[in-house]
Amino acid sequence: MDSNKKFMRKAIALSLKNIENGGGPFAAVIVKEGKIIATGANRVTANTDPTAHAEVNAIRKAAKKLGTFDLSGCEIYTSCEPCPMCLGAVYWAHLDKMYYGNTKADAKNIGFDDSFIYDEIELKPENRRLQSVQLLPDEAIKAFESWVNTTDKIDY
Numbered sequence: 364m365d366s367n368k369k370f371m372r373k374a375i376a377l378s379l380k381n382i383e384n385g386g387g388p389f390a391a392v393i394v395k396e397g398k399i400i401a402t403g404a405n406r407v408t409a410n411t412d413p414t415a416h417a418e419v420n421a422i423r424k425a426a427k428k429l430g431t432f433d434l435s436g437c438e439i440y441t442s443c444e445p446c447p448m449c450l451g452a453v454y455w456a457h458l459d460k461m462y463y464g465n466t467k468a469d470a471k472n473i474g475f476d477d478s479f480i481y482d483e484i485e486l487k488p489e490n491r492r493l494q495s496v497q498l499l500p501d502e503a504i505k506a507f508e509s510w511v512n513t514t515d516k517i518d519y
């Protein structure tokens with residue numbers, strides 16, 4: 364438990380430092396077998412990258428370092444409960460466990476409200492705030508058919 368707190372304190376320290384470095388108040392740490400293998404901080408405005416959230420940045424670094432897209436056996440410590448994009452990334456990365464410091468409600472209180480995305484996910488595409496229109500499904504399906512028929516693919 365003490366090492367868990369140590370890793371979370373590292374994520375929190377990075378979130379504070381990131382503010383000084385012109386980023387948002389979010390950071391994350393990825394740990395494997397008791398060692399930090401990657402860290403990430405929110406660089407959305409600094410990098411003009413809307414996907415440069417702390418967890419996504421940490422996952423990208425960890426995957427690159429380990430040379431795999433599968434981060435099974437790793438745990439993530441994030442200074443705040445993740446947004447839907449980052450939560451999705453945590454699942455896609457197959458991280459074993461997540462620890463978080465601040466909650467979504469805490470983030471909302473300082474102006475980072477992602478609850479509307481969770482609400483949107485519940486809706487059918489045609490009812491979402493984002494106009495979503497299906498187009499050329501007969502042509503798009505060809506890539507899926509090709510994928511199914513490919514024998515030497517890497518499943519993920």
Ligand SMILES: [Zn+2]
Pocket residue numbers: 416417418445446447448449450
């Ligand atoms: Zn996020």
